[in-house]
Amino acid sequence: MRLHLLALLAKEPAHGYELKQALEQIFGTAYPSPNIGQIYVTLGRLEKDGLVSGVDVEQSNRPNKKVYYCTAAGREVLDEWVDSPTEGPRVRDEFFMKLVLAPLTGIADRMALINRQRRHYLAIMRDLVDLAQRTDHDNRPAQLLIEGAMLHLQADLDWLERCQEELT
Amino acid sequence: MTTASEAGQPAIRTVNLVKIYQTGGLPVPAVRGVDLRVEPGEFVAVMGPSGSGKSTLVHMLGGLDTRTSGEIWVEGRRVDTLNESAWAVLRRQQIGFVFQFFNLVDNMTVADNVELPALLAGTTPRHARERREYLLGELGLADKADSAPAQLSGGEQQRVALARALANQPRVLLADEPTGNLDSRNTRDVLRLLGEVHRQGQTIVLVTHDGRVAGLADRVVTLLDGQIVDDGAVAPRRRTRGGAGDVVELRS
Ligand SMILES: Nc1ncnc2c1ncn2[C@@H]1O[C@H](COP(=O)(O)OP(=O)(O)O)[C@@H](O)[C@H]1O
Numbered sequence: 001m002r003l004h005l006l007a008l009l010a011k012e013p014a015h016g017y018e019l020k021q022a023l024e025q026i027f028g029t030a031y032p033s034p035n036i037g038q039i040y041v042t043l044g045r046l047e048k049d050g051l052v053s054g055v056d057v058e059q060s061n062r063p064n065k066k067v068y069y070c071t072a073a074g075r076e077v078l079d080e081w082v083d084s085p086t087e088g089p090r091v092r093d094e095f096f097m098k099l100v101l102a103p104l105t106g107i108a109d110r111m112a113l114i115n116r117q118r119r120h121y122l123a124i125m126r127d128l129v130d131l132a133q134r135t136d137h138d139n140r141p142a143q144l145l146i147e148g149a150m151l152h153l154q155a156d157l158d159w160l161e162r163c164q165e166e167l168t
Numbered sequence: 169m170t171t172a173s174e175a176g177q178p179a180i181r182t183v184n185l186v187k188i189y190q191t192g193g194l195p196v197p198a199v200r201g202v203d204l205r206v207e208p209g210e211f212v213a214v215m216g217p218s219g220s221g222k223s224t225l226v227h228m229l230g231g232l233d234t235r236t237s238g239e240i241w242v243e244g245r246r247v248d249t250l251n252e253s254a255w256a257v258l259r260r261q262q263i264g265f266v267f268q269f270f271n272l273v274d275n276m277t278v279a280d281n282v283e284l285p286a287l288l289a290g291t292t293p294r295h296a297r298e299r300r301e302y303l304l305g306e307l308g309l310a311d312k313a314d315s316a317p318a319q320l321s322g323g324e325q326q327r328v329a330l331a332r333a334l335a336n337q338p339r340v341l342l343a344d345e346p347t348g349n350l351d352s353r354n355t356r357d358v359l360r361l362l363g364e365v366h367r368q369g370q371t372i373v374l375v376t377h378d379g380r381v382a383g384l385a386d387r388v389v390t391l392l393d394g395q396i397v398d399d400g401a402v403a404p405r406r407r408t409r410g411g412a413g414d415v416v417e418l419r420s
Pocket residue numbers: 189190191196197198216217218219220221222223224225
């Protein structure tokens with residue numbers, strides 16, 4: 001979340017709660033709703049590393065709030081983040097390790113493992129279909145995020161089928 | 169429509185169903201002893217690798233291919249022994265079928281393709297038209313009603329085929345990869361329609377690779393080498409708090 005907050009702050013200075021709202025507004029329900037405590041902890045770390053800086057702003061009738069802005073060093077880190085290629089999705093899947101290793105010990109048989117995993121993936125897929133239907137159709141980032149999750153899951157399902165063909 | 173003898177019967181039941189193709193003297197066992205039971209109103213997804221016998225199975229259930237041995241029952245009536253013309257009647261009255269390769273009638277408009285099965289089954293023209301308008305509308309094809317099938321894209325033809333299969337409100341909908349040619353947006357329309365007719369009580373047996381479609385089903389049957397290797401409910405709905413934080417995990 002560090003770099004996501006940094007990106008928002010590079011757009012305009014904001015306080016913690018505004019960052020939470022901005023994330024929710026941009027990604028809708030598709031983003032794991034950030035907890036405000038987490039945001040403050042992350043901001044604290046960013047500040048310690050010199051990537052953001054906070055200034056106290058006085059408010060009438062209320063405690064001061066701290067508004068953060070992105071520093072030059074922060075800007076550099078952000079540029080680097082944007083400019084470098086992003087790691088692809090994992091290839092060493094935890095389920096796959098189970099699938100290969102568990103039968104060796106006699107703990108489980110592969111057919112049963114694969115069948116259970118398929119049903120589990122389908123349940124997640126159903127949730128994603130639900131989520132897409134509940135999410136504002138015009139919120140393109142949120143819809144694309146969900147679609148991306150579906151495509152990854154479909155690849156996992158297809159891979160599972162290949163495993164079933166070859167390993168059982 | 170249900171008669172006393174049909175009440176309480178499964179919509180579809182097979183007993184030790186076998187299909188062996190004979191190609192050039194070499195027997196190819198495509199379906200090897202399938203026992204399947206589908207209750208009325210149930211939505212069953214059939215999954216499995218290519219060549220595992222999915223198409224052969226649903227073709228036999230729809231009478232489009234003959235079985236080698238075993239039994240097929242539709243609503244309590246044994247049907248594997250029916251002749252071709254009796255099957256034609258059964259399909260017209262009770263079974264909707266979506267083929268992997270559409271099979272639309274080329275010299276008829278999209279609207280006529282969809283209305284025809286209902287008209288053949290004795291539905292009034294007005295009723296058939298209303299149903300057609302509803303189905304094409306749900307599938308985003310309202311403006312294609314007067315087109316010829318050949319003028320449509322593969323994905324559009326596939327949706328017309330689905331509308332046609334549902335025109336008659338069949339007792340059982342059989343479908344072979346009905347979203348194979350669709351992009352995300354069109355698949356969404358199909359998902360919505362399948363969900364809706366299923367809620368209205370439509371029995372569905374559907375072959376698919378698409379997890380989004382299979383996820384809608386009550387039950388998933390997995391075939392491998394012509395045999396059922398898994399048959400059961402999709403894992404129970406997971407409870408997600410309001411949003412989807414725990415569904416869509418962002419990498420950090
Ligand atoms: N008409 C046919 N003649 C000979 N073999 C066939 C015929 N149709 C299917 N098969 C064979 O039967 C097996 C199952 O095919 P199919 O039911 O199409 O599988 P799926 O739909 O799961 O891909 C495959 O080995 C396939 O080659």
